[in-house]
Amino acid sequence: MIPEQTHSIIEQWIEPESRVLDLGCGDGSLLSRLVRDRRVEGIGVEISQDMIVKCLANGISVYQADIDRGLSQWDDLSFDFVILNATLQVIHRPHGLINEMLRVGRSAIISVSNFGFVRNRIRVFFDGRISREVRITGSWHNTPVIRFVSLEEFLHSLHEMDIDIVDARYFLPWGGVMKTRAVLDNLLVKGAVFMLKRET
Amino acid sequence: MDSPVQTSTLHLDRPFRLDSGDIIRGLTVAYETYGEPNSARDNAILIEHALSGSAHAAFFHRGDPKPGWWDAMIGPGKAFDTDRYFVICSNVLGGCNGTSGPSSRNPATGKPYALSFPPVSIRDMVEVQRMLLAHLGIERLRSIAGGSMGGMQALQFFADYPSLFDSFICIASTMRHSAQQIAFNEVGRRAVMADPRWNGGDYYGDVPPEGGLSVARMIGHITYISEKMMQEKFGRLRKGKDDRAVFRPSFEVEHYLDYQGIAFVRRFDANSYLYITSAIDNFDLVSSISGANRCRGENRARGTGIDAMRKKKGLVISFTSDWLYPTQQSHDIVRFFSGLNASVSFAEIETDHGHDAFLTDIEGQTLIIRSFLDALIP
Numbered sequence: 397m398i399p400e401q402t403h404s405i406i407e408q409w410i411e412p413e414s415r416v417l418d419l420g421c422g423d424g425s426l427l428s429r430l431v432r433d434r435r436v437e438g439i440g441v442e443i444s445q446d447m448i449v450k451c452l453a454n455g456i457s458v459y460q461a462d463i464d465r466g467l468s469q470w471d472d473l474s475f476d477f478v479i480l481n482a483t484l485q486v487i488h489r490p491h492g493l494i495n496e497m498l499r500v501g502r503s504a505i506i507s508v509s510n511f512g513f514v515r516n517r518i519r520v521f522f523d524g525r526i527s528r529e530v531r532i533t534g535s536w537h538n539t540p541v542i543r544f545v546s547l548e549e550f551l552h553s554l555h556e557m558d559i560d561i562v563d564a565r566y567f568l569p570w571g572g573v574m575k576t577r578a579v580l581d582n583l584l585v586k587g588a589v590f591m592l593k594r595e596t
Numbered sequence: 597m598d599s600p601v602q603t604s605t606l607h608l609d610r611p612f613r614l615d616s617g618d619i620i621r622g623l624t625v626a627y628e629t630y631g632e633p634n635s636a637r638d639n640a641i642l643i644e645h646a647l648s649g650s651a652h653a654a655f656f657h658r659g660d661p662k663p664g665w666w667d668a669m670i671g672p673g674k675a676f677d678t679d680r681y682f683v684i685c686s687n688v689l690g691g692c693n694g695t696s697g698p699s700s701r702n703p704a705t706g707k708p709y710a711l712s713f714p715p716v717s718i719r720d721m722v723e724v725q726r727m728l729l730a731h732l733g734i735e736r737l738r739s740i741a742g743g744s745m746g747g748m749q750a751l752q753f754f755a756d757y758p759s760l761f762d763s764f765i766c767i768a769s770t771m772r773h774s775a776q777q778i779a780f781n782e783v784g785r786r787a788v789m790a791d792p793r794w795n796g797g798d799y800y801g802d803v804p805p806e807g808g809l810s811v812a813r814m815i816g817h818i819t820y821i822s823e824k825m826m827q828e829k830f831g832r833l834r835k836g837k838d839d840r841a842v843f844r845p846s847f848e849v850e851h852y853l854d855y856q857g858i859a860f861v862r863r864f865d866a867n868s869y870l871y872i873t874s875a876i877d878n879f880d881l882v883s884s885i886s887g888a889n890r891c892r893g894e895n896r897a898r899g900t901g902i903d904a905m906r907k908k909k910g911l912v913i914s915f916t917s918d919w920l921y922p923t924q925q926s927h928d929i930v931r932f933f934s935g936l937n938a939s940v941s942f943a944e945i946e947t948d949h950g951h952d953a954f955l956t957d958i959e960g961q962t963l964i965i966r967s968f969l970d971a972l973i974p
Binding site: 437439445448449450451452453454455457458459460461469 | 909911927930931934939940941942943944945946960963964967968970971972
């Protein structure tokens with residue numbers, strides 16, 4: 397999943413002038429884009445002070461917090477969209493967080509990297525280890541990436557939690573994008589991004 | 597700016613009416629400014645001092661080796677960059693460093709006011725500063741910033757006059773004191789009043805209640821730093837062990853507090869301590885901007901101010917080891933102003949230095965504040 401590809405899909409989904417919360421917003425580049433092109437009222441959440449400083453320098457409002465400790469700072473439905481992009485893999489309690497996202501926001505947007513993707517399986521099969529690409533940084537004992545979830549497992553979780561998929565994009569290797577699921581997608585899809593709502 | 601700075605004084609000709617309805621005649625306001633206003637006159641930043649601060653926020657006074665109380669934060673290339681911003685700081689109403697307070701001379705009697713000085717509020721403090729801004733010809737400020745009681749003033753001023761400011765910066769502060777915070781202040785006030793030299797506030801021209809005031813300051817200093825810092829700095833170290841007198845300070849921490857207490861009574865008025873700590877305890881931002889008998893500010897009732905706060909930016913900073921103004925109180929500030937549609941950022945700086953970190957932890961604050969101010973440029 398290339399950030400640019402995910403960012404532009406998220407941008408298409410975000411309604412102009414909506415209120416957006418971006419969890420694990422990094423340096424605020426996605427929010428900057430949404431503020432500029434969608435005129436959203438956005439706030440980012442970050443745990444790292446370096447990123448806080450970068451967000452502020454980009455003119456992005458940012459809140460320093462550990463999102464694993466919940467979103468109790470925000471009232472129910474205070475946002476139109478709550479985004480969790482390229483962050484799910486570091487979350488200790490993903491179910492709790494997804495529920496929180498759909499408490500404070502009308503919709504949740506979550507991107508998922510598919511651990512079931514064929515290349516990851518091959519790496520495990522031949523090398524007996526998780527690839528650096530999946531782990532992003534560090535070694536097994538100090539990488540922040542602690543969740544290795546397949547597309548299949550993630551979709552199962554959503555079903556269990558009574559969450560509806562409003563829209564989705566499935567990323568194929570070499571740049572292809574699908575809007576709906578396909579045969580063997582748990583093997584062939586690199587990652588996906590979902591717009592979610594609580595079942596009504 | 598190598599040349600020394602000095603404190604200026606504004607004399608208000610007309611009577612100043614406090615929020616309580618009381619009147620002060622012949623009000624004086626001590627202030628300092630650093631840097632220059634730009635041609636649009638929109639680069640001013642108002643700095644608010646804490647309980648024991650003064651108008652002397654930065655640079656040096658002639659012949660004084662000690663710079664102003666926030667010199668590490670204000671100056672060329674610093675958090676509040678005086679090459680880019682016109683920085684203003686004034687002494688608070690009720691204080692004892694040039695602005696009218698209980699130690700000032702009452703023009704009606706020719707004697708110090710003492711307890712005949714009317715009680716003051718945080719809102720009164722910022723109203724005085726509004727007069728000062730008018731005098732300086734500043735109609736719009738890039739920001740207003742302060743720590744501790746300075747943060748309370750920043751919140752009050754911003755909430756009362758949102759259209760005056762582009763942003764606010766509130767550090768290690770709260771919208772209202774908790775029972776514990778009031779309790780500590782009350783013990784400090786009782787220490788002053790229990791000193792026979794206090795004499796019902798009437799001690800001017802005599803020895804002031806130094807014993808009581810220094811005890812009050814000692815209590816304050818315990819709350820300003822963290823337990824960990826105190827332990828690391830002093831532990832159980834002793835000093836002057838062959839002193840035979842009983843109950844003489846022997847632990848390092850005792851000497852430290854003693855020193856802090858004595859240093860404070862040399863520069864601070866005991867009655868000002870009572871007036872200002874009371875103003876802090878009585879401060880309650882939410883009720884003050886929503887109260888029925890509100891007579892100040894742009895918007896008389898809560899709700900009508902919301903549009904003015906839209907697109908305004910706020911920055912709230914807390915410190916992990918500040919147990920006097922814990923992080924939760926900063927969360928509450930963010931929540932409240934976000935509810936009024938301001939766009940508020942929050943950072944919690946990791947430090948062992950406790951509440952005093954707003955005066956000592958310069959690097960983290962500088963990075964955060966500079967980035968925040970840079971992005972405000974219209």
